[in-house]
Amino acid sequence: MPFAPVLHSEWLKIRTLRSLLAGLAAVVVVTAAFSAIAGLDASSDEDFDPLFSAFFGVSFGQIAAITFGAQAVSSEFQGGALRVSLAAVPHRGRWFAAKATAIGVPALAVGLVTGFVSLAVGKAVLGDRGSGLSWGEGLRGVVGCGIYLALMALFAAGLTALLRSGVATLSILIPFLLIVSFVVGGMSGTVADFLPDKAGQVVLHETAEGFLGPWTGLAVTGVWAGAALVAGAWSVRRRDA
Template sequence: MSSTRVLRSEWTKIRSVASTVWTLGLAVVVTIALGMLISLLVKNDFDNLSANERRAFDPTFISFAGMSLGQLAMIVFGVLVVSNEYSTGMIRTSLAAVPQRGKFLFSKIAVATALALVVSLATSFAAFFLGQAMLGDHRAALGDTGVLRAVIGGGLYMTLIAVFSMGVAAMLRSPMLALGILMPFFFLISNILGNVPATRKVGQYLPDQAGSKIMQVVSPIDDDTPYGPWGGFAIMVLWVVVAVAGGYALLKKRDA
């Protein structure tokens, strides 16, 4: 089967499964709505901030507060894109139609990544503009130093979360097992490791901790990370490459 036909087939699979479409929609709604709410709350409480808190005030990053939950929907999207065929048993049919397993996996990831990128960039820009509207006089402008990089970075961050999840799902095959590992890892374990002083130096190299750096315009006062926005982004990309490579290696090795 030609590469074009494989890509078209993967696109048909993704858009025909309601759960994958719904998870993308949920990521958009949650990210934007929570970002607007947090921005409004911060605006109303701005006068109570200390001098140090005002110096570290980052209106751009505040508008992305909803990504902490929106990324969970992107995780579900990434897992479902890869593991749906395993849970339904369609993987045997798919691999019979496309016996080149590398072409099969990377076509699936390429189509899902392109879709995730479009949705994530649109979500990031919407979250920024609506969040800044909620901040009123404390807002940032897209032309301010570092802001455009942070907004585009927000879209790239959410996309990479989805791709990382695809790689993990390809390794584990089971959607329940993949979600059972990824959800607590990003929502709980990573936050604990990144905020506890004894483990902070380890936590700052986890994919979400490092990747989210690209969305910051103003560094926190107590920030001691040894890398900048693009350095953190590179660390996240490395995690994604390892996950996808692991998924490919296991797909080649195992039976369907």
């Protein structure tokens, strides 16, 4: 079967599952809500970063993004759905590529919308404190937000394919993002800079600190996502459905 109809069938699965659509909507709502809260509490000291304040909600919205990626893949391991999918598309690599594309494209689109909404909400709440943000910085934040959220969704998708469980994936990633990330958040210039979330979120800061710049940080997150997808593809190809 050619790639296009395989991709179409995987997209149908996603857009017909309400939980997945709700997960995508939650990315926008949660990110914008926490960005607004951060803007209300933002300080005016010399370390204040108006760009990151506007996109602060991404730290929580990414939970919805990884949940979307994990659920989209874990649904295949329930009730023998994967056997049905592979009976229709025996080329397992092609099927997994279509699945990853069907996850990554809507995650990127929603991520870009999330970026625009967060920037608008953040600047509105910040008021005069956000007046220093340039057009270029705002655009970089919006594009970086979209790419980052898409990469995190793909990272979760690859890990779920490897572990064959959405629960296991979320049990690893959510504590990591909510606990480990905050613990090492101020440790710039160390190996912590290369963690998937910390590296990718450099693009959301007005001034980069540590080893990585805005786009090299996203590249590091892309390497993490790519490695997870390769591991997931290996699992799908080598293990019984």
